[in-house]
Amino acid sequence: MSQVRVRFAPSPTGFFHIGSARTALFNWLYARHTGGTFILRIEDTDKERNSEAFLQVIYDSLNWLGLNWDEGPKVGGSGGGNHGPYRQSERGDVYRQYVNRLRDAGRAYEKDGAIWFKLLGERYEVFDDHRKKTVTKVKLPPVVIEDQIRGRVERMEDEDFVIVRSDGNPVFHLVNVVDDIAMEVSHIIRGEDHLSNTSKHVLLFEGFGMKPPAFAHIPLILKQNGPGKMSKRDQGALIEEYQKRGYLPEALVNFLCLLGWNPGDDREKMPIAEIVRLFDLPGVNQSNARFDDKKLAHMNMAYLLEQPADRFVTLARDFFQRTDTPAARAALATDAAFFRDVMLLSQPKVKGVEELPAYTAYFFTDDFAIDAKVRDKVMAKGDPKARLAELIELLTTADFSSDTAVEETIKALAAKNGLGFGDYQAIARLAVSGSNVGPSITGMFRVLGRERVLARMRRFAAAARDGQP
RNA sequence: GCCCUCAUCGUCUAUCGGUUAGGACAGGAGAUUCUCAAUCUUCAAAGCGGGGUUCGAUUCCCCGUGGGGGCACCA
Numbered sequence: 001m002s003q004v005r006v007r008f009a010p011s012p013t014g015f016f017h018i019g020s021a022r023t024a025l026f027n028w029l030y031a032r033h034t035g036g037t038f039i040l041r042i043e044d045t046d047k048e049r050n051s052e053a054f055l056q057v058i059y060d061s062l063n064w065l066g067l068n069w070d071e072g073p074k075v076g077g078s079g080g081g082n083h084g085p086y087r088q089s090e091r092g093d094v095y096r097q098y099v100n101r102l103r104d105a106g107r108a109y110e111k112d113g114a115i116w117f118k119l120l121g122e123r124y125e126v127f128d129d130h131r132k133k134t135v136t137k138v139k140l141p142p143v144v145i146e147d148q149i150r151g152r153v154e155r156m157e158d159e160d161f162v163i164v165r166s167d168g169n170p171v172f173h174l175v176n177v178v179d180d181i182a183m184e185v186s187h188i189i190r191g192e193d194h195l196s197n198t199s200k201h202v203l204l205f206e207g208f209g210m211k212p213p214a215f216a217h218i219p220l221i222l223k224q225n226g227p228g229k230m231s232k233r234d235q236g237a238l239i240e241e242y243q244k245r246g247y248l249p250e251a252l253v254n255f256l257c258l259l260g261w262n263p264g265d266d267r268e269k270m271p272i273a274e275i276v277r278l279f280d281l282p283g284v285n286q287s288n289a290r291f292d293d294k295k296l297a298h299m300n301m302a303y304l305l306e307q308p309a310d311r312f313v314t315l316a317r318d319f320f321q322r323t324d325t326p327a328a329r330a331a332l333a334t335d336a337a338f339f340r341d342v343m344l345l346s347q348p349k350v351k352g353v354e355e356l357p358a359y360t361a362y363f364f365t366d367d368f369a370i371d372a373k374v375r376d377k378v379m380a381k382g383d384p385k386a387r388l389a390e391l392i393e394l395l396t397t398a399d400f401s402s403d404t405a406v407e408e409t410i411k412a413l414a415a416k417n418g419l420g421f422g423d424y425q426a427i428a429r430l431a432v433s434g435s436n437v438g439p440s441i442t443g444m445f446r447v448l449g450r451e452r453v454l455a456r457m458r459r460f461a462a463a464a465r466d467g468q469p
Numbered sequence: 470g471c472c473c474u475c476a477u478c479g480u481c482u483a484u485c486g487g488u489u490a491g492g493a494c495a496g497g498a499g500a501u502u503c504u505c506a507a508u509c510u511u512c513a514a515a516g517c518g519g520g521g522u523u524c525g526a527u528u529c530c531c532c533g534u535g536g537g538g539g540c541a542c543c544a
Contacts, residue, residue: 268494286476296494
């Protein structure tokens with residue numbers, strides 16, 4: 001069996017979005033599954049719409065997702081190979097050579113300053129109502145595409161088409177096919193939106209005297225709300241957005257794998273190595289999938305929960321550093337060990353690292369807001385002022401070294417007064433954090449330490465005595 | 470308008486002619502916990518319509534309908 005060679009061929013004309021990422025991912029998975037080669041080719045022939053900044057976005061996104069390429073532009077550990085150059089803007093000579101081959105074979109001609117690919121068959125003129133002009137059609141049998149995912153597809157191709165524009169630039173169809181031939185691509189895995197181009201490509205392959213590679217057209221990702229496929233402008237479409245929001249790339253990758261593919265059983269959250277082992281083209285779905293940010297968020301949380309402490313803290317710190325808010329700055333200004341303790345205390349409680357700055361804000365400043373609704377509710381129940389006074393007295397001498405020590409202390413106090421832990425919890429939390437949500441109160445005390453806890457409680461008690469805290 | 474393509478809970482999907490149509494996300498209820506989450510239990514939720522083929526169709530075929538994509542000297 002010949003070597004599998006697949007390629008991902010983005011054009012740096014916009015941002016790198018979910019759909020592109022999944023196409024890249026499926027190519028990468030197939031290469032890794034078969035032990036083949038994953039090629040990154042940059043389709044930057046359209047000079048108007050390309051930029052170096054966009055190119056960098058592609059590299060960054062692929063790297064972040066962990067989709068390393070074996071051949072292509074050299075970036076970090078990826079790239080290299082002897083089928084280059086891998087940027088189409090540097091392959092002008094190759095295209096000219098191939099166009100000449102077509103001319104020599106009588107399959108290309110010039111008209112209106114452009115070069116056209118010539119279809120072989122009987123010609124006739126017909127008025128095209130849709131385009132409102134007379135066009136020359138060519139009679140030839142339908143082009144047959146044997147697609148690895150969709151089976152046999154037939155498409156009619158009945159007009160010559162431009163392969164080099166009058167300004168001298170080769171068009172997409174030509175460069176795509178030429179590069180796939182020159183780079184010895186064995187399988188073309190791309191979005192279904194290209195299916196209608198494929199007949200042109202098959203004809204071109206044959207025009208060059210080549211057998212077309214295998215095709216696999218994967219279903220599209222539809223936007224979450226409203227009609228149509230997901231595009232750059234849609235909410236949640238951009239990979240860099242997830243990167244910025246502190247999503248775990250392995251969670252996004254896992255989620256993306258499940259959009260159009262599944263292992264054949266009920267498993268969803270799986271290590272990438274297992275997905276690589278099981279992935280195959282015939283297992284890919286044929287129908288389009290709608291993007292679901294809730295499921296992505298859930299997947300991210302599941303991965304986040306199981307992160308080792310060091311990685312979680314690093315992830316959190318990176319996110320805080322990118323977040324330019326007073327709360328984030330205050331957090332970073334504190335002692336690294338304290339920051340770490342706060343983050344680890346919060347790890348099991350948040351759905352994403354993006355929640356962390358707001359969720360942990362009161363740890364890093366004494367100047368936190370008291371939630372009025374929570375305050376009214378807590379102050380209305382039982383005798384919170386008395387409970388608070390008891391706590392202040394007790395905690396002055398209590399052991400703060402561990403969660404269990406704090407817990408035992410408060411439980412003992414509650415038992416002594418014939419009350420429950422809960423009778424102290426709400427008021428303590430309110431006084432120390434201003435809220436009714438947060439990590440365990442015992443962990444919160446341990447991390448904040450006696451001085452801070454007592455200071456906040458005394459301040460709250462004083463305010464409550466004078467009126468409203 | 471023409472061409473191609475797809476069709477199971479709201480969403481992602483399993484089923485490859487015989488199942489109480491399964492799982493996950495989201496939603497409801499309950500349990501647990503010091504709050505909030507998480508977790509566990511549980512409920513509700515689907516074969517687009519019409520014809521065939523077959524002893525039997527979600528599954529195979531045809532026709533509708535609906536969704537999606539494409540019809541450039543864009544990629």
